[in-house]
Every structure is written in structure tokens, then in C-alpha cells.
Amino acid sequence: MTDTDPTGPEVASSGTYLVTGAASGIGLAVADRLCVAGHRVIGLDLRDVDVCADLSTPAGRRGAVEAVLASAGGRLDGAVMAAGLGPAKGREDSIVAVNLLGVIELLEGLRPALAAATDAKVVVLGSNSAATTPFVPRRAIRLLLDGDDERAVRLIRRRRGVAAPVAYAASKLAVARWCRQRAVADEWAGAGIRLNVIAPGPVLTPLLRAQLDSSTGAQVRSFPVPIRQYGTPHQLADWITMMLSPSADFLVGSVLTVDGGTDALLRPDGWPRQLPMHALPRMLWTMYRAPRDGRVAQY
Incomplete structure (x- = not known):
């Protein structure tokens, strides 16, 4: 399959899908895939789209x-949350607003429409930067997840010189954790909504091309990618289309890293990790409650 090939993994029977960031990059590639497959796409972006x-x-x-x-019309068969801002200096508040709140607030508002489909699938664009960027304050992540983004941004801006990449990584880490927490809740998985995250490495989108052509281009090029090539929007669109298909019916709360090997290179022992002892009581309590709460498979 070539990079310009509009075909890819097939999504289920014709449906209606939201794609944010649909005017360019990965969002545009996903929207094209879905349209070619016969689906209706509601594109969302700043311009040149439906919304x-x-x-x-x-x-x-x-x-x-x-x-x-x-x-x-009150029903969505799925959503791809691809809109995002890169690590632009001085725009830390906007980075958090778009990358985190632009996912959380939209998905919370659209959840009833997704539940109406009974088997909707949502893919959120994360980033391998969430796990490979140093100096991200743990407290900032807690604040972001608690809804206090203003205090989180103030804390992030104390990382002078690296505040923008830290804000980007923090926004992607927080959105991935939010998705994992919500994905298994009754109002999400219990309503048949499969919520997952895909975490790409460097992909040749207009955003990355601009970074490569900027004054920091040499620094961007030095970022390690073991496979020795960047990803393409159409490659990511293939993965995302699969995550919207019936093949992903059993995929819930996962973070899929597609990054050319960077994460494995930088933290080979970081994942998977054994269950820590302090998490054992919660695990046992959750297992005990699962049958009562209806969180078991029905045969």
C-alpha cells in the first residue's frame, strides 16, 4: 500500500463519524479513509471543514x-480526536486547551450520541512524547486531571526554556490517563463505547514539516527513531481505521504506541511492568465487586 492509497482497513457498515483536525495531517487522512469506505464524516477544524x-x-x-x-442528529458511530497543537513557545495555555480540553469537553458532550450507537468507537490522538519527555511535573498532571488547568500551566511555565515541550507532553499524558480512567466506566464501556488512544511518534504532517524547517530543525532531526524513517499520515490512518472497525470490539482503554521504536529505545524496561504491591488491595476489591457491578463477560 502506498502513502497516497485511500484504501485501508474497513470500518463496519456505513455510519457517521466525527474527525477533529480534519483539515490536514492525520485527521485529513482518516477523514479520506472513512469517506472512501462510504461513511459520513463530520470534519471539525478551524477552517475548510463542516464544523x-x-x-x-x-x-x-x-x-x-x-x-x-x-x-x-443525535447519533455518532465513532469519533477520532486528531486536533492538536505542537510545542509552540509561549502558547502553553493553548496547547493544554486544545490537546486536553478539546478532547475531554467534546467527548463528554458527545457521549450520549456515541452511546446511542451501542457499539461506537473513539480514538484519541496521544503522543509518545507523553512517556519520553523529561521534567513533566507530576503535580501538573494531577491538576490537569482535576480540571485546574490554569494552575497546571503556571506550574509548567516554571520549566523555563522547555515549557512548551513540557506542556505538550503533559497535555498528552493527561489525556491518555483521562481516556484510560473513563474507558472502563459504566457510562463508556458499559454503554458499548470503546475508547482508546493511539500514541504516534514523529509523523510527516504539516506540523512536523514546519518544525523541521524551523530554527530548531536540527534538534528535531536528532530525535531517535530506530526504524530510521518518519511515519506518514496514511500509515496512522490505517491503524486508526482498524481501531474503528469490528476488529477492535475487544479493545478498551488501551494506548497503542506507533512510533518507529523510539519508546522501546528510550525506556526498554518501562513497559510492561509488574503490578506494584500498593495496588493489590484495589485490584482485589475491584475483582470482588466486578460480578455485583455487572463488569463481567456474559456468556
């Missing part, structure tokens, strides 16, 4: 939810 919205503002996020719900 134009600025996800960096509360009003923009609220308006996006209302417009998507109106366009979808």
Missing part, C-alpha cells in the same frame, strides 16, 4: 459540541 471551531476557547468547544450534535 469550524476554535477548540482553544470554552465558547469554541461548546459551539463545537452543539454543531456536531445538530449535524449528527
